[in-house]
Amino acid sequence: xxxxxxxxxEATQIAPLEQEELFPIRExxxxxxxxxxxxxxxxxxxxxxxxTRTESGHRLYSLTDIERVRSILGWIxxxxxxxxxxxxxxRTEPLRALSHIIPDNLVQADYAQWQQQxxxxxxxxxxxxxxxxxxxxxxxxxxxxxxxDILIPVWKQLMQRQDQxxxxxxxxxxxxxxxxxxxxxxxxxxxKQPRRVVIxxxxxxxxxxxxxxxxxxxxxxxxxxRVLNMGQPFEELALMCERIKPLALVLFSNHVPAxxxxxxxxxxxxxxxxxxxxxxxxxxxxxxxxxxxSIGCLGxxxxxxxxxxxxFLAGSLDT
Numbered sequence: 407x408x409x410x411x412x413x414x415x416e417a418t419q420i421a422p423l424e425q426e427e428l429f430p431i432r433e434x435x436x437x438x439x440x441x442x443x444x445x446x447x448x449x450x451x452x453x454x455x456x457x458t459r460t461e462s463g464h465r466l467y468s469l470t471d472i473e474r475v476r477s478i479l480g481w482i483x484x485x486x487x488x489x490x491x492x493x494x495x496x497r498t499e500p501l502r503a504l505s506h507i508i509p510d511n512l513v514q515a516d517y518a519q520w521q522q523q524x525x526x527x528x529x530x531x532x533x534x535x536x537x538x539x540x541x542x543x544x545x546x547x548x549x550x551x552x553x554x555d556i557l558i559p560v561w562k563q564l565m566q567r568q569d570q571x572x573x574x575x576x577x578x579x580x581x582x583x584x585x586x587x588x589x590x591x592x593x594x595x596x597x598k599q600p601r602r603v604v605i606x607x608x609x610x611x612x613x614x615x616x617x618x619x620x621x622x623x624x625x626x627x628x629x630x631x632r633v634l635n636m637g638q639p640f641e642e643l644a645l646m647c648e649r650i651k652p653l654a655l656v657l658f659s660n661h662v663p664a665x666x667x668x669x670x671x672x673x674x675x676x677x678x679x680x681x682x683x684x685x686x687x688x689x690x691x692x693x694x695x696x697x698x699x700s701i702g703c704l705g706x707x708x709x710x711x712x713x714x715x716x717x718f719l720a721g722s723l724d725t
Contacts, residue, residue, distance in 0.1 A: 427595055428458065428466035438475045445475070452492050454478055469591065477545030480538030495545060520546075521560050528564065528580050536583055550708030553619050557584060561615065581615055588618040592633065595625045603715070604652040605685070606634040606643065611659035612686065620658050620685055623708035624715050629653075640670070644677040653719055654681040656704065659688035668695045675700050681718060685711055 431442045445465075448454040455474055457465040467475075474495070481491045520543050527536035543552055561580055567573035603624060607617045614636050621631040634646065647655055655678060657671070667688070675682040684692060685704040693703045702718045704711045 427469055429468075429472070429594075431457075431465045431467065434467045434472055434475065437472055438479065440475055440479065448475075448478065448488070452488060454488075454492055454495070469594065473541060473544035476537075476541035480541045483534075483538060517556050520556050524557065524560050524580070525564075528560075528576050531575075531579055533579075533583065536580075540583075540587065550623065553622075554708055558616075558619065581613075585615050585618060588615070588622050592618065592621055592625060592631065595622075596630045596632070601628050601630060601719075602650070602652050603629055603631050603654045603656060603719075604634060604647065604650055605631055605656040605658055606638050606646075607636055608657055608659040608661075608688075609637060609640065611661040611688065616660055616686075617658050619708075620656075620711065623711050624656065624685075624704075626712045626716075629715065629719065631656075640674070643674060647678050647680055652680050654683055654715070656683045656685050656715075658686045659684070660686045660706075661688060663688045663692040663695075667692060668699065668701075671696070671701050672699055683715070683718060 429437075431445060434440070434445065435442050445455065449456055449465075455467070455471050455478070457467045457471055459465060477495070478488075478491055482488065520539070523539045524536065524543075527533075527539055543556055547556070561577070561584065564573065564577040564580055568577055605617065605621045605624065607614075617636070618633060621633045625631045632650070632652070638646070643655065671682065671684065681702065682700065683702045683704050684696070685706065687706050689703040689705055696703060702714070704714045704718075
């Protein structure tokens, strides 16, 4: 994705921007459908989106800014005046920063009302409404909360209803929507991040969306994550890594690990020139059996996975 040369060179020279994925205004306009004139007006008149500025004044938008723009569009489409949206966002955004001190019952009630909105959109197969709700959720919560506490529970609930008439169609509708949005974010991040980690699902151990969300959790800071296709043969992982040359290979599994898994992983680790890591529910369950080996365990929580990956790559966390 081409960026303005002068904007890109300036961004790389400004220390506070180095850890963020930043996009020029014309790219934000392409991604959101909001023209640059409107984006500038929202900034100047209402302070709705305040991008970072380079030394020469170029606007650079983060992924959070882009999700905020989409949230604003959602409120406008619901009939809310632009002048009032700032107050709505001001009420919802503190939940993101204060979720660790707000009483749990209030937090869970807020999650539940968003989940009901998602379910209502899915029930009507209303992709426009689902897009609006998706953007509003992102404007209120952090990435791990969005998926772990709000969207994935709904996705699992619908998956369990597939034996009911219409249940499979509803689950497929939400599954396809979420996979496309996560893939879009991953592609944007890969174009901005030079370092590479490869993530792969153990065959039959998770759904594609679970793998993609895990990749999104790990795609932070300077680390770009490449997702191998579902069904990737375990026996050919060493070949893939030999040709891709990643910094680390992350295997993802949400199943109870088989007794022979530690032995298989140890053999694979010996054939790799990069670090081998395990993530997902199996990571926590297999941690004790992998103690003392060269294989690191990342856990199954978004923030924990991201932090542990950074520590392993930096050499500051032992396996």
